Amino acid sequence: MNIAVLGTGKVGSTLGARLTSRGHRVLYGSRTPRGADRLDHRSAVASCDLVITALPGDDVLGVLEEIGDEALGDKILLDPSATITPQIATGHTGDGVAVRVQERFPRTRVVKTLNTMNFAIMVDPLASVPAASVFVSGDDIAAKKAVTGLLGDLGWPDTGIIDLGGIGTATATEQAGSLYFATVRALGDARFSLTVSR
Numbered sequence: 001m002n003i004a005v006l007g008t009g010k011v012g013s014t015l016g017a018r019l020t021s022r023g024h025r026v027l028y029g030s031r032t033p034r035g036a037d038r039l040d041h042r043s044a045v046a047s048c049d050l051v052i053t054a055l056p057g058d059d060v061l062g063v064l065e066e067i068g069d070e071a072l073g074d075k076i077l078l079d080p081s082a083t084i085t086p087q088i089a090t091g092h093t094g095d096g097v098a099v100r101v102q103e104r105f106p107r108t109r110v111v112k113t114l115n116t117m118n119f120a121i122m123v124d125p126l127a128s129v130p131a132a133s134v135f136v137s138g139d140d141i142a143a144k145k146a147v148t149g150l151l152g153d154l155g156w157p158d159t160g161i162i163d164l165g166g167i168g169t170a171t172a173t174e175q176a177g178s179l180y181f182a183t184v185r186a187l188g189d190a191r192f193s194l195t196v197s198r
């Protein structure tokens with residue numbers, strides 16, 4: 001797939017590197033473009049099929065507004081973002097990022113996933129834990145299928161992928177940010193998975 005990764009921080013560079021190694025063509029969108037594969041946000045999106053918003057949760061809508069409806073069109077948008085307080089204490093409450101993005105860009109096919117674990121677990125889920133879960137939320141079935149395929153490329157087994165349903169369910173996983181950070185503080189370590197066992 002042709003993938004635009006917006007944001008070149010920990011999540012963006014980790015997902016981008018792994019997806020490139022799996023044969024995908026990745027272009028990065030950045031506030032500081034340089035070179036052939038690190039472009040401005042809109043240019044990165046222009047030639048891709050799927051956009052990953054590896055951006056601070058509070059900045060996702062603003063960056064997408066600058067890119068604009070026309071450029072985003074009906075592309076798939078994989079949103080792994082989280083909104084956290086300056087104290088890194090609690091997740092955002094109220095309407096989540098993914099719901100607000102989907103409402104603002106109704107043609108764009110938003111899928112929320114990968115927002116409930118550390119970036120290292122995102123691309124190597126079973127390296128340090130025996131089982132791991134990743135949640136998927138979105139209204140468009142084909143978009144969720146494409147994203148689930150990418151999760152497989154990242155190393156997620158089918159049994160660990162939980163389709164929660166429509167985009168409204170994304171807010172539940174965004175609010176799990178509070179639990180995630182409380183657990184990081186308690187364990188002093190981010191190498192764990194919030195996992196559904198049954």
Ligand SMILES: NC(=O)c1ccc[n+]([C@@H]2O[C@H](COP(=O)([O-])OP(=O)(O)OC[C@H]3O[C@@H](n4cnc5c(N)ncnc54)[C@H](OP(=O)(O)O)[C@@H]3O)[C@@H](O)[C@H]2O)c1
Binds near residue numbers: 007011056063082083
């Ligand atoms: N780190 C994790 O383990 C983890 C786990 C789950 C979810 N998340 C979520 O994933 C997202 C990315 O996390 P991260 O750890 O990669 O963060 P990060 O290391 O801080 O990187 C975020 C990137 O977003 C861009 N950016 C920063 N401020 C911006 C602004 N005001 N406007 C536009 N772009 C901006 C920057 O890229 P450029 O300089 O290239 O523009 C920056 O490198 C966040 O929403 C985070 O909460 C992170």
